[in-house]
Amino acid sequence: xxxxxxxxxxxxxxxxxxxxxxxxxxxxxxxxxxxxxxxxxxxxxxxxxxxxxxxxxxxxxxxxxxxxxxxxxxxxxxxxxxxxxxxxxxxxxxxxxxxxxxxxxxxxxxxxxxxxxxxxxxxxxxxxxxxxxxxxxxxxxxxxxxxxxxxxxxxxxxxxxxxxxxxxxxxxxxxxxxxxxxxxxxxxxxxxxxxxxxxxxxxxxxxxxxxxxxxxxxxxxxxxxxxxxxxxxxxxxxxxxxxxxxxxxxxxxxxxxxxxxxxxxxxxxxxxxxxxxxxxxxxxxxxxxxxxxxxxxxxxxxxxxxxxxxxxxxxxxxxxxxxxxxxxxxxxxxxxxxxxxxxxxxxxxxxxxxxxxxxxxxxxxxxxxxxxxxxxxxxxxxxxxxxxxx
Ligand code: ATP
Numbered sequence: 001x002x003x004x005x006x007x008x009x010x011x012x013x014x015x016x017x018x019x020x021x022x023x024x025x026x027x028x029x030x031x032x033x034x035x036x037x038x039x040x041x042x043x044x045x046x047x048x049x050x051x052x053x054x055x056x057x058x059x060x061x062x063x064x065x066x067x068x069x070x071x072x073x074x075x076x077x078x079x080x081x082x083x084x085x086x087x088x089x090x091x092x093x094x095x096x097x098x099x100x101x102x103x104x105x106x107x108x109x110x111x112x113x114x115x116x117x118x119x120x121x122x123x124x125x126x127x128x129x130x131x132x133x134x135x136x137x138x139x140x141x142x143x144x145x146x147x148x149x150x151x152x153x154x155x156x157x158x159x160x161x162x163x164x165x166x167x168x169x170x171x172x173x174x175x176x177x178x179x180x181x182x183x184x185x186x187x188x189x190x191x192x193x194x195x196x197x198x199x200x201x202x203x204x205x206x207x208x209x210x211x212x213x214x215x216x217x218x219x220x221x222x223x224x225x226x227x228x229x230x231x232x233x234x235x236x237x238x239x240x241x242x243x244x245x246x247x248x249x250x251x252x253x254x255x256x257x258x259x260x261x262x263x264x265x266x267x268x269x270x271x272x273x274x275x276x277x278x279x280x281x282x283x284x285x286x287x288x289x290x291x292x293x294x295x296x297x298x299x300x301x302x303x304x305x306x307x308x309x310x311x312x313x314x315x316x317x318x319x320x321x322x323x324x325x326x327x328x329x330x331x332x333x334x335x336x337x338x339x340x341x342x343x344x345x346x347x348x349x350x351x352x353x354x355x356x357x358x359x360x361x362x363x364x365x366x367x368x369x370x371x372x373x374x375x376x377x378x379x380x381x382x383x384x385x386x387x388x389x390x
Pocket of ligand 1: 102106180208
């Protein structure tokens with residue numbers, strides 16, 4: 001994989017940029033300007049592709065253009081969040097909605113371009129690891145795309161074996177790919193919920209669990225379902241109008257606590273807004289549930305523990321001379337692919353260390369640690385009696 005900057009322009013690139021302009025509807029000059037500002041980035045992976053690192057006008061972040069194949073794959077849209085169900089459901093889904101489970105992994109769009117299958121991250125990078133793993137493990141995905149090459153399968157990768165979001169599910173301990181949207185590559189138009197579910201089922205493609213069809217007046221029932229999911233260690237729901245045009249998420253406090261617990265281990269590397277938003281979310285859910293007295297105190301204690309305990313653990317670890325790292329593993333068919341993937345992470349600016357490479361029946365298991373620089377450095381500084389500016 002090769003990342004190219006604007007200085008490396010040549011005539012081939014000029015041709016490519018013309019194609020990017022054609023496919024995005026932007027003037028050629030604008031594409032050059034956006035490349036200069038690093039909004040559009042050129043990457044080579046088998047063939048060159050251009051990705052939008054940020055939203056530009058109507059073009060979504062993560063949109064990818066393959067100039068050689070004259071193909072565009074639109075980015076996956078942002079999903080907004082409800083803080084209160086009772087009023088929100090009435091406002092956004094007066095005629096009812098489908099609730100699907102929100103799986104907690106990472107967003108992957110899988111497409112066929114020029115006969116090659118690629119899996120794109122939310123930001124529009126072809127992930128070599130995810131591409132290979134889905135190709136190897138999810139044959140129905142390939143079959144579906146071969147029959148419908150104009151479509152994008154949008155889904156969540158869950159399980160422990162990935163570098164982005166490790167969370168094990170009983171149905172996918174290590175690696176699973178569950179589809180939640182089928183969109184048109186060019187227009188981004190989604191299939192309506194029922195049609196999508198039927199078509200995917202017919203093709204044997206795995207999809208996110210469906211909780212059912214609800215009315216806004218069912219808000220209490222939905223809240224109970226979300227809390228049940230939370231108790232099972234699951235995240236929450238995504239609500240969709242039957243035509244798939246309105247999509248909104250809502251998640252459980254239990255899951256928010258787990259997020260906080262994880263992130264507070266690396267308290268200085270996560271943005272402060274990350275923490276604050278989650279705390280506010282929890283307050284609204286506690287209010288809408290009508291929690292009072294002991295029940296409210298218990299909810300508050302769980303939140304407090306999710307903040308305090310991981311930070312104290314981090315301080316303890318660093319005080320005893322260890323580093324705090326995020327440890328994960330991947331399984332790849334060849335060492336070469338593993339190394340390629342490590343280079344991919346390094347390009348993203350992630351500091352990693354390979355601890356162990358183990359030969360298994362499926363190929364090679366790489367045991368990797370990610371170092372969170374700021375948390376390690378800052379904690380050490382405070383432990384040595386260093387000052388803070390506040
Ligand atoms: P954004 O808010 O920009 O969508 P985010 O990283 O903040 O992104 P999340 O809070 O994780 O996203 O929620 C949105 C994501 O949830 C989607 O991008 C998708 O990857 C994931 N997701 C999981 N299950 C579903 C589902 N059933 N339907 C739609 N999206 C789902």
